[in-house]
Amino acid sequence: MVEAIAVASGKGGTGKTTATLALGMALAEHHDVTVIDTDTGMANLLFHAGLADVPTTLQDLLQEESSLPVTEAVYHRFGMDIVPCGTSLEAFQDADPSRLQAVIADLAEQTDVLLLDSPATLGSRDAVLPIVIADRIVLVVQPTIPAITDGLKVQEYATAYGTGVAGLIFNKVHDPEEVSRISERAGEYVDGPVLGTVPADEAAREARKAGAPLLAHAPDSEAGQAFTEVAEAIDVAPAPAEGVADRFRNAVIPDGP
């Protein structure tokens, strides 16, 4: 039984990777969690999780000639399984992102929750693939008009692919109390609940510098506590893994003869 959740934003710099790892660690208290860096163009999860020097990453699994078992790129850290993506430009150019489906289908058989750290753009087929193959998305936005607009756009894309919305997180908020006056209104436009408001917190930057997820580095920080509460508000709904594999197969129309 597994649920694939894509953490998405539509805009860069919203703290999506910090959010993904925080949610992963919090959900790992009750579920088997696998976090995958599907942002192949701008991989940075490896730096957040102290995995910058690992020998094998998702990039290697996506190489056309790859026969590596998926487990080679899975690292058990901080109570969860993490599949980082590498940053080599050559490997990026040689990678075939459409292989992502097969890799994720494999990983889906071994976990309860798959968290996909998604690219911060809707600009290409590869970039939207995580949203296409997820069961639901979690939107991470800042309380600004461009960020909310982009978040709403991501929601429409998800809806078009039949992907649900688990909720929205206001992240890196400088004045959470002030933001509470817009969150209810914003919630009216989101298909899921507003899961919470996470304050801007120096602890998040320090955690990134230290190469550790926020909930490992500073679990009692304001942002850390807020993410823990957000994770509690996510009602994980695992479905049989075979269904996920089917969904992956059906999501992408095969090339014609």
Add this chain to the structure above:
Amino acid sequence: MTTPAGQTQFDRVVMSIAEPLEEALETELLGYGEVVPQAGLLGDSAGRCLLWFDGGVPVSAHHTGTGRSDSEALADIAATGPYRVRLVAIDDPEELQDGSLAPGAPAEQVLGDPDLASRTRAKADADEQTAEDEDLDAVEAFLADEDKIEAIQKRAAMEARQRAEEWDLAVED
């Protein structure tokens, strides 16, 4: 691609884009940098990369040769220096091309310079804080405008379906 009118404030051949990125950050450039890799200088029509800045912080990139954007456009110019770089402060802020480029991406991805990336992100955060304080009233007004939001949603839904067709992705009926 035509670029908007403005004042050139930097125009030279550099081995790496470190200097122009520093210059843009220091002068809080609102405009763009035109990055022409060596191949382009030699007359090869490999294209150029337009890197847009808001307050000195990179916000989007577009490569005219490959047609790719943001981090993919950066990948297209990485390791292709020297470059001729021109920084232009645009006259009309409305012409800024916003995108989804992470603020530290050019420094990190093209230069491998974590210090510059970190300073750029810090500037982006500081700008955001100011913007958030000023903008919350605007956000509230924006969210109260149901017609406008509905229009955004409809347009995005239509765009999602069009793109899905281009990309051979299955959509829900």
